Amino acid sequence: MTTLFRQMTICGVGLIGGSLAITARRHGLVERVVGLGRTQANLDVALARGFVDMATRDPAAAARGADLVMLATPVMTFPETLAAMVPYLPDDAVITDVGSVKQWVVEALEPLLGPRMTLVGVHPVAGKETTGAAAAEEGLYHNRRVIVTPSARSTPAAVAKIEALWRATGANVEQMSPAVHDAILARASHLPQLVASALAAALEGERVDGRLAAEFGAGGLRDTTRIAASSPEMWRDICLTNRAAIGEALRLFRAAFDDFENAVALGDADQLIALFERGRALRQRLK
């Protein structure tokens, strides 16, 4: 393949950015990879594994020569990181990010860009339990969904290059607007998190006759609350940056929950069957 970018600077050299860097280098899609990070230990791992050519904790040093900047830190840190880099970037730099909300990123970052710079958001719907440069692996995106979310200001040339970069990983790349992305993920990802966390929070400390109720749960309780163990800081940020769409998703859930509660209160056997069947239909579709 032909080279897409001379220098890709990854801000936050972890599982997501590191895994992409491995593929990009192997295919010669980028000539040089620079890692910007906060902790030297993680940068040293990235250097030792050979998927960055240079690692630094200095945004200015990381920015110089970067015709592609990939933001892969927590979403709410993007504006500060990018603002520190913009004065040192080539004036036609492409900015991309791998955050899990997209409209907020457009609104927060585009005002920071120079007139010839362009932002192309991406959400790789992949991940695993482990994090950090040590966890990066070439196969991470194979057959996974990668959503590219151009804004009205994204240039077609930059969008095409970003898509080519991700396609090289074996991912299924698709395009949608930032707003559509956020509405879909609010339902498919953010809502399940809030529901699982609310269920777990409801049972925390709940005792009946001196016994902790949750200790009597079996596999069903464990499955349903598994993601409640996720990082509170990460989910706080997602809630703060996708408030409106998450609000819609919560209302969607509330309507279904109300239906179940009413059917239980009324002892409505037919309605209970219909509701459980409806839930089962969705679940069987996911298999």
Next chain:
Amino acid sequence: MTTLFRQMTICGVGLIGGSLAITARRHGLVERVVGLGRTQANLDVALARGFVDMATRDPAAAARGADLVMLATPVMTFPETLAAMVPYLPDDAVITDVGSVKQWVVEALEPLLGPRMTLVGVHPVAGKETTGAAAAEEGLYHNRRVIVTPSARSTPAAVAKIEALWRATGANVEQMSPAVHDAILARASHLPQLVASALAAALEGERVDGRLAAEFGAGGLRDTTRIAASSPEMWRDICLTNRAAIGEALRLFRAAFDDFENAVALGDADQLIALFERGRALRQRLK
């Protein structure tokens, strides 16, 4: 061990009753096991595997000589099954059941009993994906929780014998009242089911810009909705037979859900952290 019962008649010779029968026979705790079922094919499996001495579809034939009757069919069928057997049972027969709700069973069955008969409810908190006599296995209850729920009318002698029977399986046997059992299980088991089913029902058919939102869910959505694939008929019956306690559990969840929804609507970062931390604390306790 000494013999506890001369004849145990199991109504519904599936995973739960079959697994107990294997242990009871091996330890000589029952002299004879009779299986009552609806489908000859399943009874033939139980006969072929040798854990029943006789199998029948006739309640009268199953009742004769049974000093222990174990009801292991869907809970709402217990009254009809027991009513058909009572005239043919020994007048001091012990009745037990393995239903997952307990107070309803006491209220529905005790009026059917002869004056010297006694009911001792049990809830073995065990199970696996497979069902039927073919799935029965001796180790099913090892180190699992088995809850014995005597009513005010249960005789101490019968309770002691039922507990001895279950302890032989290697289960951790504990005792609580039917009402406490139902309140705990409403929170630890029935609530997660309703929440998972409501989440799945909310997303069924939900499209954004023509795309099915749920198809964009990853492991979080799959974990959180896994049990929504469970039997609608089984869960209808649980809802109908444990309405009051499930109603309390639903209110408990609603309060937590309201807290999350308010925190999202207000963009209250500190409250979001506190709520996600609360959920995570419960989840970490379950590990």
